[in-house]
Amino acid sequence: MKRFWLFLLCAGALQNASGWGQKGHDVTAYIAECNLTPEAAQQIDRVLNGRSPVYYANWLDSASHTPEYAYSRTWHYADIDEGYTYDTMPKEPAGDVVTAVNDLVAKLKSKTLSAEKEAxxxxxxxxxxxxxxxxxHTGHRDDLSGNKIPMTFFGAPTNLHSIWDTSLPEAAHKWSxxxxxxxxxxxxxxxxxxxxxxxxKEWFMETAALCKPIYEVSSEGTNVSYDYVHKFTPLIEQQFVKGGHRLAKLLNEIYE
Structure with a gap:
């Protein structure tokens, strides 16, 4: 059993770049798509060659594990221990989710990218x-954003990070x-x-603040059941809406 838990923790650490599961990214991208201006929607359709934002919502999770895009593995998160701010926390040399978002927005606004690089x-x-x-993805650095906190989800062994990436959103609602x-x-x-x-950066710190009540009820060995799902479903809904609208805001500014 001990070996199994060690395997689970190692596997979780390797998955640190996964973010929301597929459904979470699809929802966020679709909310953004539904809040685009007509001008932005037309330009994005051109850039993505007729595909929607939802079609590519999970693309980077796979791409980051290829040699071509390995440099982006640390871009999916920014681990921050309690008591730190984004400005004072230790930084990933290859960049994090805040630096990546800011850099991508600046490049897209520059209008100097080739068609391939823009896409x-x-x-x-x-x-x-x-x-x-x-x-x-804004959790504590010392536990790898929950990857090193073994828990169970309705009795099945997992960890805190994986629960929030996929298990909890999928349990909240069985919706498309x-x-x-x-x-x-x-x-x-x-x-x-x-x-x-x-x-x-402010959106990141806002999300990081949400981790405190999550950690308080997610100690090692916790079994997540219906009460946990009920408690945090409104937070998941809130984060999908915020992420979608904020993505739409950035895209509308880029393609105004």
Whole structure:
């Protein structure tokens, strides 16, 4: 049993770049797609050669594990221990989710990229804004954002990071990504404006603050069951909406 837990922790560490699972990224991208201006939607359709943002929402998770894009593995997260801010925390030399989002936005706004590089940057941005709103991608550095905290999910061995990446969103609602959007993306104009304000660094710190109550009820050996799912489903819905609207804001600014 001990060997199994060690294997599970190692496997979890290798998955540190996964972000929301497929459904979470699809939902975030679709909410963004539904809030694009007509001008931005037309330009993005051109850049992605007729594909939608949802089509590429999970592309970077696979690409980061290829030699060509291995440099982007640390871009999916920024581990931050309690008591630190983004400015004071130790930084990944190859970059993190905040530096990556800011850099991609700047490159796309420059309008100097080749068609191939523009499509690449856009696909990366679609994914990484989603990652920025997944709490366990702003978790503690000393436990690898929950990868080193073994837990069970309805009795099945896993870890805190994996629970928040995939298991919890999938348990919250058995909806398609279009159903998620139709049910939770119901902001007034004033609410949307408020959510879309701020910078990627501020959005990151906002997500990092959400980790405190999560860690408080997610100690090693915790079995996640219906009460945990019920407690955190509203937070997951909130993060999907925030991620989607903020991605739309960036894309509308890039392709205004």
């Amino acid at each position: 690449e940057a856009l696909k990366m941005l679609i994914h990484l804004v989603g990652d920025m709103h997944c709490p366990m 990504y279009t159903e998620w959007q139709s049910q939770i993306d119901r902001l007034s104009d004033d609410e949307a404006t408020l959510i879309e304000s701020g910078t990627p």
